[in-house]
Amino acid sequence: MCHKFQCSIVPPYILEQLAKQGSNSCKRTLIETQRIAKSRNIALNNLLQRTDEVGTGNRIVYDCLNEYRQKVKKARSEGEDKVADATANLAYDYSGYVRNYFKETFQLNSLDGKGMPIISNVHYGKAYNNAFWDGDEITYGDGDDVQFSNFAAGIDVVAHELTHGITQFLGNLEYKGQPGALNEHFSDVFATIIKQKFLAQDISEANWLIGDTVVAEGFPGKAIRSMSAPGTANEFDSQPDHMDNYYTGSSDNYGVHINSGIPNRAFYLSCMAIGIDDCALIWFQTLNQLWRTADFRDMLEVITKVANELMEEGKVCDTADNAILESFSMVGINNPAV
């Protein structure tokens, strides 16, 4: 016999079998069990959503202890005092600076707009020459001190990686070919803007370089990339500054770090024409409106539309659309409709 009391701990698949065999009490219990499970799921979802809503982009920095693993040991959390490890403090301070820039300038709450925690990992691997975003968190290597030094110590590196996170939640540009080059472009754009804000520099005094503070003595160049003169930052720099020299090979996910030089130069020219603050707003709103497979021409179409809308609202100068069209044209990206 199946009493209600006993049925409450019986697994659902057995209840289903018993219900099929005609037990009404098991049928009722099954329905009740499903109702409870459903309401539990709703409650859990609400709880998760509420957690999302109240997030404020709290920072957590982990020390990887030179292992190739993330989140090995917690080093510093939001609101805690400085710790002995200078690298952990830099990752904490710089990620806070980037988070606050996006919050104060565009009212963006953390990377996803919902206040997700900002997790950084420092001291990843041994003499590891890289920094990356993995979909959830950022990871920095110490560098080998021959070619590169500590990647967490570059405000532009931190801003670049965090912007990858923002891109994932806004345009979500896929990471290959032209959409991938645009993904890289947006990271370099906000790395440049934030670096200039951080250093309190005017566009005329800025060096427009990416990664100049993380290249070491043995590196044959002054930086990793140049926004103003793509292709000139170092001996390996193969970035084109015009569509005429567009890279068509398959390396680097079909040139995501290579062809980004083309829109990067257009951004630099636009800043020179209308100023970096107007460009920041236009580029951010454009990222908001792009989509996964958007290419360079899609970008031009969207960015001119965004510039026009912002001009009509009086939020950017009234030469913005023409200045941007001109800048893109100078790097060989033209609107087919014009």
Added chain:
Amino acid sequence: MKYEINIEGGFTGIPKTYKGEQSLNNEEKTKLLLSLQKTFADENTKTRDGFNYKLKLTDHEIVYNFEFDEFNIPKEVRMFIESIIKK
């Protein structure tokens, strides 16, 4: 064992190639080759600026070709690459 290692991508976007020959004792070779027999986890498609490791090993006449990202590279392969970079 002959090797050719290509490391692409990364924040710097500067590719690195290492080519040469490395003598491994039997135990080291077995460990390395066994690690390449396992089923690898899927690539993390959300990674941005992650390294991509392309590995070609030639042991006598047998050629092994493998490709890994930051999250599915076997520990033994990473150690092998580290020892090459250190050279």
